[in-house]
Amino acid sequence: MFKRNKIKLSVLIIAIVVFGVIFSTLASTLFFGIFYKNSMFDSAYVSSRQAVSQANETVSNYVSSIKNKLDNLCDEMNNCTDTSSLQNAISTASRLEEDIYCVMLYDMQGNLLLDGNDNNDKVKSNPTNLSFDKAAFYGLTDGYAITQPHVNTIYENKYPWVVTIAKKEYSNLYARQVFVAIDFKFSSIAKYIDKVSIGQRGYCYIINSKGEIIYHPQQQILFSGLKKENTDEIFELADGIHRKRNNIYNISSLASCNWKIVGVSFNDEITQAVKSQIIIGSAFAILFSLFISVLVYFILSRTVTRPVRRLVDSMQKFEKQAESFEYKADMSNVVEFKTLSSSFEHMVLMIQSLMEKVHNEEIVLRKTELKALQAQINPHFLYNTLDSIQWMCEQDNSKDAVKMVGALAKLFRISISHGNEFITISDELKHAESYLIIQSYRYKNQFTYSFDVDKSVLGYMCNKITIQPFIENAIYHGLDRMVDEGEIKIIVRRQGKDIVIIVKDNGLGMTQEQCQTILQKDRSDSKGIGVKNVNDRLKIYFGEEYGITIDSELDVGTTVTIKIPKIEKGQEHEY
Numbered sequence: 134m135f136k137r138n139k140i141k142l143s144v145l146i147i148a149i150v151v152f153g154v155i156f157s158t159l160a161s162t163l164f165f166g167i168f169y170k171n172s173m174f175d176s177a178y179v180s181s182r183q184a185v186s187q188a189n190e191t192v193s194n195y196v197s198s199i200k201n202k203l204d205n206l207c208d209e210m211n212n213c214t215d216t217s218s219l220q221n222a223i224s225t226a227s228r229l230e231e232d233i234y235c236v237m238l239y240d241m242q243g244n245l246l247l248d249g250n251d252n253n254d255k256v257k258s259n260p261t262n263l264s265f266d267k268a269a270f271y272g273l274t275d276g277y278a279i280t281q282p283h284v285n286t287i288y289e290n291k292y293p294w295v296v297t298i299a300k301k302e303y304s305n306l307y308a309r310q311v312f313v314a315i316d317f318k319f320s321s322i323a324k325y326i327d328k329v330s331i332g333q334r335g336y337c338y339i340i341n342s343k344g345e346i347i348y349h350p351q352q353q354i355l356f357s358g359l360k361k362e363n364t365d366e367i368f369e370l371a372d373g374i375h376r377k378r379n380n381i382y383n384i385s386s387l388a389s390c391n392w393k394i395v396g397v398s399f400n401d402e403i404t405q406a407v408k409s410q411i412i413i414g415s416a417f418a419i420l421f422s423l424f425i426s427v428l429v430y431f432i433l434s435r436t437v438t439r440p441v442r443r444l445v446d447s448m449q450k451f452e453k454q455a456e457s458f459e460y461k462a463d464m465s466n467v468v469e470f471k472t473l474s475s476s477f478e479h480m481v482l483m484i485q486s487l488m489e490k491v492h493n494e495e496i497v498l499r500k501t502e503l504k505a506l507q508a509q510i511n512p513h514f515l516y517n518t519l520d521s522i523q524w525m526c527e528q529d530n531s532k533d534a535v536k537m538v539g540a541l542a543k544l545f546r547i548s549i550s551h552g553n554e555f556i557t558i559s560d561e562l563k564h565a566e567s568y569l570i571i572q573s574y575r576y577k578n579q580f581t582y583s584f585d586v587d588k589s590v591l592g593y594m595c596n597k598i599t600i601q602p603f604i605e606n607a608i609y610h611g612l613d614r615m616v617d618e619g620e621i622k623i624i625v626r627r628q629g630k631d632i633v634i635i636v637k638d639n640g641l642g643m644t645q646e647q648c649q650t651i652l653q654k655d656r657s658d659s660k661g662i663g664v665k666n667v668n669d670r671l672k673i674y675f676g677e678e679y680g681i682t683i684d685s686e687l688d689v690g691t692t693v694t695i696k697i698p699k700i701e702k703g704q705e706h707e708y
Contacts, residue, residue: 178374181331181383185396188337189385191325196389199233199298199317200277202226206236207302207313216247219306224249232317234285234295238304239265239312245287246311254288261286264297264316273301279390281345285316293318296347319348326350331383335398342391344368367395376400444477451481455488518571525574533574540570548598555705558625558632559591565600565623572608580612580619587626594700595632596674602667603636603693606651611640611691627699631679634695643685651683671697674708 206226213219223236227249235250243265248256263286269278280297299314322339327350329337339347344364346355354360367382372393375382383396451458460481518541525534547556547564556564562584569582604621612619624635643651651664668681675698685691700708 181396181398184329184331185383185385185394188329189387189394192322193387193389195322199315203298203300203313203315207300211305213306220247223247227251232321234293234316234318237314241310254291256287257289270299270312276300282347323348331396331398337394337396340364340368340393340395347392521575537571537574540567543567554596555594556597558593558595561595561597561600565604568601568604580621582621585624590625590627590632593632594702594705595697596670599667599695600634602664607638607640611638615640630699632697632699636693639690642687642689642691648683648685
C-alpha cells in the first residue's frame with residue numbers, strides 16, 4: 134500500500150503541474166479571446182463611427198456649398214435688370230464648379246425659363262424634364278428641395294446622372310415667384326463615398342428621409358437587381374450603431390438636408406478575425422504548455438519520474454523472472470523513494486523465499502497426490518478380479534487364470550512404477566491393455582477393444598494412470614447396461630507439437646450436462662480414480678490449454694480426447 138500511494142502521489146504531482154499549466158494557459162487564451170472579441174467590436178464601432186462621421190461632414194459641407202452657390206445665384210438674379218444679364222450669370226455659375234452640370238430657372242408650373250450648362254448645349258424640343266420634381270419643389274419646407282438621383286434629359290445627346298437642389302425665390306425681373314435649380318453631378322461626393330471603407334468589406338451609402346437611395350458605391354449592381362439594401366428597415370432607425378443579423382449599421386443624419394449616411398460593416402469579419410486569433414492563441418498556448426510540461430518533466434524526472442521508472446522496470450523484470458531476479462535498493466536523494474526502494478528489495482527477498490518454500494511443498498504435495506491416486510485403485514475391482522481367478526482355478530481354467538494373474542501383476546507393476554509420475558506412452562498403453570484384459574474376462578462377450586496407435590509417439594512420456602479411468606467409465610457407464618456388444622477404441626496420434634489420446638465407445642452416451650458434471654466432480658473412492666482428478670493433474674502439469682474434452686450423444690456413444698504435450702524422455706523432470 135505504501136508503494137502504491139507513493140507512486141500515485143508522484144504521478145499526481147506531475148499531472149497537477151501539467152494540468153495547471155495547460156488550464157491556466159487555455160483559460161488565459163479564452164479570456165484573451167473574449168477580450169479580443171469585445172475589443173474588435175469596439176474598434177469596429179469606433180472605425181465605423183469615424184468613417185460615417187467624416188462622410189457626414191464631407192457631404193454636409195458639400196451640400197452646404199451647393200446651397201451657398203444657390204443663394205448667391207438668387208441674389209445675383211435679383212440684381213439683374215434684363216434677361217441677357219441673367220442668362221450670363223446662370224451660364225457663368227454652371228462653368229465655375231466642376232460638379233455643377235447646369236443651372237435652370239423655372240416658373241411655378243415647371244416651365245423652363247432660362248438654362249445654362251458648362252457647354253451651352255442645345256435644349257431638346259419638348260423635353261421630358263426629370264429635374265423638375267413637383268412633389269419635392271411644391272413641398273418645400275426649409276427653403277430648399279433636394280431630389281433623388283435622376284438622369285438630366287433636357288439637352289440633346291446628354292444623359293448625365295444628377296441631383297437637383299432648388300429654391301423658391303421672388304424674381305424682380307419676372308415679377309413673380311420662380312424656382313432656381315442647380316443640377317450637380319454628385320461626382321465629388323461619389324468619389325469620397327467610394328473611397329470610404331469600414332473593415333475589409335464595409336462601405337457607406339446615402340439615403341433620404343423616405344428610405345430612397347441617393348447614392349450607393351454599388352449603384353449599378355443595385356439597379357440590376359443583383360444586390361439589395363434593406364432601406365425600408367434602415368431609414369426608420371435612429372442615429373447611432375445598430376446590429377441587424379450579420380450586419381452592423383451606423384446611421385448619421387446630415388444637418389444640411391434630410392439625407393442620412395449609412396455605414397455598413399459585417400459581423401463575420403470580426404468573428405472570423407477573432408477565431409483566427411483564438412486559433413493562433415490556442416496553438417501558442419498548447420506549444421507553451423508543452424514547453425512548460427517538458428520543462429516540468431525534466432525538472433521532476435530526477436526526483437520523481439526516473440526513480441519511479443526504475444522501480445517499475447524492476448517490478449516488470451521481477452514478474453518475468455521472479456526466482457532469479459536480483460535487486461539492489463536505489464539510493465535516491467528523496468527519502469520517500471529510498472524507503473520505497475528498500476521496501477521493494479525486502480519484498481523481493483521475501484517473495485523469492487516463499488516461492489522456494491512453495492515449490493518444495495508442491496513437490497512433496499505432488500508425490501503425496503500421486504500416492505493417493507495410486508491408492509485409489511478400486512478395492513472392489515481387486516476383490517472381483519481375485520474372485521474371478523479363484524473361480525477359474527476351481528473350473529480348471531488355469532490358462533485364463535494365468536493370463537488374468539499376469540495382467541493383474543502388470544497392472545500393479547506399472548501403477549507403482551517406482552513412484553514415478555511420468556511413464557512412457559507405451560507403458561501407459563500396456564497398463565490400459567492389462568486393465569482391458571482383466572475386464573474382458575469379467576464381462577465375457579460384452580465388449581471388444583482395439584488399439585490404433587501412431588508408433589512414433591510410443592517413446593514420449595505421459596502421466597501414468599491417464600487412460601485407465603476413461604476405460605473404466607466406458608465399461609461401467611457406457612457398456613455395462615447394453616444389450617448389444619460394446620466396443621472400445623483407443624487412438625493415439627500426433628497433433629503438431631502435442632499428442633492426442635482418444636478413448637471412444639459406442640455405449641449409451643450422455644447429455645452435455647452430464648459431461649460437464651463429470652469434469653467438475655470427483656468420482657468416489659468406490660468407483661476408482663476420478664476423471665476430474667486426471668483433468669486437474671494435466672492442467673497443473675502442462676497448463677490450461679491441455680486436459681480433457683468429452684463429446685457424447687445419447688444412444689450413440691462417448692468420445693474422450695486427452696491432449697498432452699510431446700515430452701521427450703528425460704524432460705519429465707522439467708514438469
